[in-house]
Amino acid sequence: xxxxxxxxxxxxxxxxxxxxxxxxxxxxxxxxxxxxxxxxxxxxxxxxxxxxxxxxxxxxxxxxxxxxxxxxxxxxxxxxxxxxxxxxxxxxxxxxxxxxxxxxxxxxxxxxxxxxxxxxxxxxxxxxxxxxxxxxxxxxxxxxxxxxxxxxxxxxxxxxxxxxxxxxxxxxxxxxxxxxxxxxxxxxxxxxxxxxxxxxxxxxxxxxxxxxxxxxxxxxxxxxxxxxxxxxxxxxxxxxxxxxxxxxxxxxxxxxxxxxxxxxxxxxxxxxxxxxxxxxxxxxxxxxxxxxxxxxxxxxxxxxxxxxxxxxxxxxxxxxxxxxxxxxxxxxxxxxxxxxxxxxxxxxxxxxxxxxxxxxxxxxxxxxxxxxxxxxxxxxxxxxxxxxxxxxxxxxxxxxxx
Amino acid sequence: xxxxxxxxxxxxxxxxxxxxxxxxxxxxxxxxxxxxxxxxxxxxxxxxxxxxxxxxxxxxxxxxxxxxxxxxxxxxxxxxxxxxxxxxxxxxxxxxxxxxxxxxxxxxxxxxxxxxxxxxxxxxxxxxxxxxxxxxxxxxxxxxxxxxxxxxxxxxxxxxxxxxxxxxxxxxxxxxxxxxxxxxxxxxxxxxxxxxxxxxxxxxxxxxxxxxxxxxxxxxxxxxxxxxxxxxxxxxxxxxxxxxxxxxxxxxxxxxxxxxxxxxxxxxxxxxxxxxxxxxxxxxxxxxxxxxxxxxxxxxxxxxxxxxxxxxxxxxxxxxxxxxxxxxxxxxxxxxxxxxxxxxxxxxxxxxxxxxxxxxxxxxxxxxxxxxxxxxxxxxxxxxxxxxxxxxxxxxxxxxxx
Numbered sequence: 001x002x003x004x005x006x007x008x009x010x011x012x013x014x015x016x017x018x019x020x021x022x023x024x025x026x027x028x029x030x031x032x033x034x035x036x037x038x039x040x041x042x043x044x045x046x047x048x049x050x051x052x053x054x055x056x057x058x059x060x061x062x063x064x065x066x067x068x069x070x071x072x073x074x075x076x077x078x079x080x081x082x083x084x085x086x087x088x089x090x091x092x093x094x095x096x097x098x099x100x101x102x103x104x105x106x107x108x109x110x111x112x113x114x115x116x117x118x119x120x121x122x123x124x125x126x127x128x129x130x131x132x133x134x135x136x137x138x139x140x141x142x143x144x145x146x147x148x149x150x151x152x153x154x155x156x157x158x159x160x161x162x163x164x165x166x167x168x169x170x171x172x173x174x175x176x177x178x179x180x181x182x183x184x185x186x187x188x189x190x191x192x193x194x195x196x197x198x199x200x201x202x203x204x205x206x207x208x209x210x211x212x213x214x215x216x217x218x219x220x221x222x223x224x225x226x227x228x229x230x231x232x233x234x235x236x237x238x239x240x241x242x243x244x245x246x247x248x249x250x251x252x253x254x255x256x257x258x259x260x261x262x263x264x265x266x267x268x269x270x271x272x273x274x275x276x277x278x279x280x281x282x283x284x285x286x287x288x289x290x291x292x293x294x295x296x297x298x299x300x301x302x303x304x305x306x307x308x309x310x311x312x313x314x315x316x317x318x319x320x321x322x323x324x325x326x327x328x329x330x331x332x333x334x335x336x337x338x339x340x341x342x343x344x345x346x347x348x349x350x351x352x353x354x355x356x357x358x359x360x361x362x363x364x365x366x367x368x369x370x371x372x373x374x375x376x377x378x379x380x381x382x383x384x385x386x387x388x389x390x391x392x393x394x395x396x397x398x399x400x401x402x
Numbered sequence: 403x404x405x406x407x408x409x410x411x412x413x414x415x416x417x418x419x420x421x422x423x424x425x426x427x428x429x430x431x432x433x434x435x436x437x438x439x440x441x442x443x444x445x446x447x448x449x450x451x452x453x454x455x456x457x458x459x460x461x462x463x464x465x466x467x468x469x470x471x472x473x474x475x476x477x478x479x480x481x482x483x484x485x486x487x488x489x490x491x492x493x494x495x496x497x498x499x500x501x502x503x504x505x506x507x508x509x510x511x512x513x514x515x516x517x518x519x520x521x522x523x524x525x526x527x528x529x530x531x532x533x534x535x536x537x538x539x540x541x542x543x544x545x546x547x548x549x550x551x552x553x554x555x556x557x558x559x560x561x562x563x564x565x566x567x568x569x570x571x572x573x574x575x576x577x578x579x580x581x582x583x584x585x586x587x588x589x590x591x592x593x594x595x596x597x598x599x600x601x602x603x604x605x606x607x608x609x610x611x612x613x614x615x616x617x618x619x620x621x622x623x624x625x626x627x628x629x630x631x632x633x634x635x636x637x638x639x640x641x642x643x644x645x646x647x648x649x650x651x652x653x654x655x656x657x658x659x660x661x662x663x664x665x666x667x668x669x670x671x672x673x674x675x676x677x678x679x680x681x682x683x684x685x686x687x688x689x690x691x692x693x694x695x696x697x698x699x700x701x702x703x704x705x706x707x708x709x710x711x712x713x714x715x716x717x718x719x720x721x722x723x724x725x726x727x728x729x730x731x732x733x734x735x736x737x738x739x740x741x742x743x744x745x746x747x748x749x750x751x752x753x754x755x756x757x758x759x760x761x762x763x764x765x766x767x768x769x770x771x772x773x774x775x776x777x778x779x780x781x782x783x784x785x786x787x788x789x790x791x792x793x794x795x796x797x798x799x800x801x802x803x804x
Binding site: 013014015016047049050053054062064065066067068069071072073075076077113115122124187188189190191192193205206207208209211212214217225226227230277279280281282283284285286287307308309310312314315320321324325327328330331332335380381382385386389390393 | 415416417418449451452455456464466467468469470471473474475477478479515517524526589590591592593594595607608609610611613614616619627628629632679681682683684685686687688689709710711712714716717722723726727729730732733734737782783784787788791792795
């Protein structure tokens with residue numbers, strides 16, 4: 001902030017830092033549209049109403065919370081820019097018609113938000129890289145020995161996590177509860193009816209197949225909730241039992257294969273709603289949703305496949321056999337070694353994966369000859385994206401100040 | 403369970419109780435379709451594949467977790483019923499072709515899941531009742547003095563909550579942290595970056611406008627998250643400050659009015675994506691979504707209107723003025739007294755409301771003359787629905803055993 005004050009430039013509406021990659025050389029307006037020229041020849045256009053909405057001055061923003069104080073009622077079609085000019089500090093100045101103040105805009109912020117001229121990559125949402133096990137036989141792996149303090153490793157690990165949907169740390173202290181401290185490096189944990197963290201061991205009174213020694217086929221957790229948990233972390237504390245290797249499958253990669261090879265099945269997976277139900281003496285979660293869900297733009301939103309919690313589903317008239325066939329075809333792909341990343345857990349290994357993209361499975365293990373103890377927790381995708389943005393922001397601020 | 407064993411009827415795949423409203427009198431099958439006759443003249447048809455999937459026997463279900471152990475790969479189109487009959491206990495028996503076991507089905511369970519003949523109301527999802535302030539000038543209100551123990555009041559309160567999107571308790575002990583104990587009567591709390599519970603008071607270093615004495619216009623909380631919190635609870639511990647009355651608006655009712663009176667605005671609210679961004683030194687949550695979101699069947703999914711966290715949004719080409727107009731029209735409706743339920747908070751009042759349906763607001767208050775202290779927490783809709791199902795299940799089981 002000090003360096004900004006020294007330059008005489010105004011603040012921005014957020015806590016971020018914006019480099020000045022070019023200078024404003026001229027500003028014009030016709031009341032509604034504001035046109036800006038830059039020293040590198042670019043021309044930008046902003047709508048006066050949009051600028052009024054995004055003004056960072058005290059008339060619009062609470063300067064402590066940085067939240068807007070303007071009501072949507074104030075953003076009327078009558079908002080007009082009366083005059084615009086570039087001041088000595090290089091900021092855009094704008095005098096509003098009928099309002100007695102001048103808004104000042106930081107040129108770096110304006111340049112960054114000129115959406116028509118650029119599409120800044122969101123560090124919180126890098127492009128997805130879909131994979132199969134031939135291309136990626138094991139997760140991208142990072143040294144987690146100092147993960148509670150080392151932001152560089154944290155950013156590298158999370159960046160791979162966001163792209164591939166899975167990434168691993170090794171050498172994370174094999175301590176009870178360590179998983180939540182690593183999770184809190186991202187943000188808020190998602191608590192479920194299994195607690196803040198859950199222990200994956202074979203238990204006598206298991207309340208989920210996860211807590212037995214059974215083989216588990218590829219699945220996503222908690223498919224009985226409207227809000228499928230975004231991220232899952234599993235941390236190995238002990239492993240001397242035979243078997244129990246992890247199996248991970250990129251659900252979006254498999255969906256791409258099905259889309260290409262069995263478009264009828266792809267459609268059924270997107271269209272047919274199943275009822276997912278948990279079974280418990282004191283909870284009764286249910287949600288109806290298709291196995292595959294896309295965003296309106298066609299991108300993958302999530303794959304919901306908690307196969308061991310298939311409820312008694314009212315399936316659409318005449319599509320029952322198609323429904324079961326679509327699930328069967330999906331599982332045929334999920335069993336194809338081409339898509340199955342298989343790896344053992346060693347104490348200190350911590351695997352993060354996207355529970356709405358990656359299906360996880362495990363081979364059966366032998367609970368009578370040795371011990372297998374994992375701890376797990378959930379977070380939402382929001383936390384991963386937010387942390388990546390903050391790490392990126394800090395790095396840029398340090399570079400600018402240094 | 404004992405009474406079931408005495409009857410000789412088989413178990414069901416869940417922990418629920420199914421009354422026998424009619425007896426099975428005959429069963430036939432052609433291999434694929436199983437046809438049942440009931441003593442009251444009804445006829446039901448089940449597909450053999452569906453019955454194989456939902457079989458409650460040890461071949462299909464882990465009898466401790468009640469989770470399925472059959473793989474989707476086993477549910478092939480070749481599944482055939484070889485023979486069916488009704489046994490002396492009244493259960494449907496089914497021998498599978500090529501598998502050496504007989505499945506038994508509880509007649510009450512079968513009758514309940516005959517979706518073609520009936521649509522059992524889900525106690526977790528009663529029909530929504532939309533309201534305006536003329537019809538409902540204040541929330542449905544229940545005596546919360548013994549809410550930690552009294553299941554009858556809990557069910558009445560939650561049932562009104564689910565229908566109207568808002569319901570109130572009075573006389574809840576005005577103790578720090580009581581809100582989380584009431585929340586846990588439903589299930590798991592949703593933790594946010596504001597903690598497990600948050601204190602709504604005027605603060606010097608406020609990190610949200612909520613924590614100032616400012617007027618707040620109608621809004622939904624945490625619109626910057628992909629997963630908008632489903633439910634919010636606010637509990638008044640102290641209130642001697644002037645002003646600060648609660649304002650609540652049924653967003654779905656307002657949306658219905660806009661749909662009827664301004665269909666163009668309704669469409670813009672559903673279509674135009676805004677970027678919602680939080681502003682904080684250590685988090686950077688962002689989500690792009692329209693203000694109004696419908697389920698595929700046309701029902702309301704949620705209204706997202708955290709107006710004080712409007713980000714710098716890339717709005718669609720040529721629709722910027724329409725976008726701002728749609729938000730302005732929405733807020734014009736939200737300011738119409740017809741839709742605004744207004745009520746004061748007294749110590750001990752606890753209001754639950756659906757944060758994806760009800761927009762909440764408050765009048766400004768005077769922090770210099772008296773104290774105003776609310777505590778709040780979030781849960782998801784899943785928890786409300788699950789608790790209502792469990793309360794219903796317990797009541798039915800008690801009636802059947804009593």
